[in-house]
Amino acid sequence: MCDYCDCRELAPIGELSAEHERITRLASELRDALGSADEPRATAALAALAGALGPHLAKEERGLLADLAARDGFDWYVAELLADHERARSGILATRSAGPAERDLLLVELDDLAHHIETEEYDLFPASRLILDDAAWSAVAAAHRSAPPGAAIAPEHAR
Ligand SMILES: [Fe+2]
Numbered sequence: 001m002c003d004y005c006d007c008r009e010l011a012p013i014g015e016l017s018a019e020h021e022r023i024t025r026l027a028s029e030l031r032d033a034l035g036s037a038d039e040p041r042a043t044a045a046l047a048a049l050a051g052a053l054g055p056h057l058a059k060e061e062r063g064l065l066a067d068l069a070a071r072d073g074f075d076w077y078v079a080e081l082l083a084d085h086e087r088a089r090s091g092i093l094a095t096r097s098a099g100p101a102e103r104d105l106l107l108v109e110l111d112d113l114a115h116h117i118e119t120e121e122y123d124l125f126p127a128s129r130l131i132l133d134d135a136a137w138s139a140v141a142a143a144h145r146s147a148p149p150g151a152a153i154a155p156e157h158a159r
């Protein structure tokens with residue numbers, strides 16, 4: 001995770017970054033279970049990952065990404081990150097089992113998720129530190145507190 005600047009000292013970024021660490025650990029457990037072809041363990045790991053990832057995506061969308069989307073010149077950047085979120089929703093979050101039929105696709109989706117987290121850690125967070133002022137960070141923190149505790153999966157995404 002990003003240690004090049006002090007962006008993690010900002011509470012909302014520190015919170016999102018701690019969630020990234022947990023998500024990355026759960027993703028690694030899923031990858032291990034998929035590699036050992038242990039379907040019950042992989043399915044449990046998938047559920048644990050989804051349980052952490054869903055609320056995290058919602059929190060970013062209500063907080064930091066909503067702030068940036070409202071600023072001039074960032075719409076394309078936010079759109080790319082939101083497209084990643086939608087892919088996670090229609091992939092990892094919509095998958096209920098992790099057997100041989102799901103294995104290859106889940107591995108690709110885990111790679112995509114790792115790339116997304118890298119982009120946020122090394123690009124989004126350091127840049128946001130320079131762009132948002134104290135009032136904006138307070139608003140992001142309030143948005144985090146109002147984020148839903150669970151992730152609702154739209155029926156059309158279920159697979
Ligand atoms: Fe994200």
Ligand SMILES: [Fe+2]
Pocket residue numbers: 016020056060117120
């Ligand atoms: Fe994130």
